[in-house]
Amino acid sequence: KAGVTQTPRYLIKTRGQQVTLSCSPISGHRSVSWYQQTPGQGLQFLFEYFSETQRNKGNFPGRFSGRQFSNSRSEMNVSTLELGDSALYLCASSSGQGAGNTIYFGEGSWLTVV
């Protein structure tokens, strides 16, 4: 069974630009969530989608957005990039139903903003 796949793995952007990251969940998983990892803040929850609807949202500014498609694939977008957005962006998937779901992570997309 293929794991969570994220693309691209590495990218460099300039301040003010926007970026779109893509995630394909584990087959059969309907919940996709996104996390940001930085050295100072650790792993922080961005948002979670289930059946194309945003179900949970973390404390990030509106520049961070996402969406989920009917095949459960998800994208996240960051507009007007700032230097502080440089981080590892992790996508995770789970079945999304019932209590105590295990969440599985992809390898991440390393974003560097210069």
Place this chain on the structure above:
Amino acid sequence: DQQVKQNSPSLSVQEGRISILNCDYTNSMFDYFLWYKKYPAEGPTFLISISSIKDKNEDGRFTVFLNKSAKHLSLHIVPSQPGDSAVYFCAASARGGSNYKLTFGKGTLLTVNP
């Protein structure tokens, strides 16, 4: 306010000995707890989880203990191996609508010396 705390940023043990990683939480709504292992430049890998209805869960060399009254959990690795050297994250999720959002601790770097 950190709801999940891993107070030891690092831990060093000898190969073959026991590694004990600790985690404290403050949110009484948390009812599912997970441990992840992370190597640099990779996504977190799920290790083991425990529901709040249990106080112990074992999987091979890994055992997680939960003390709900103390809001404390620990991960025991016996025997420790050099390949276990990584950052270990404790994570928690709450019942209800936030069931699919994980709150992470800041991680503990485990080094297992040969």
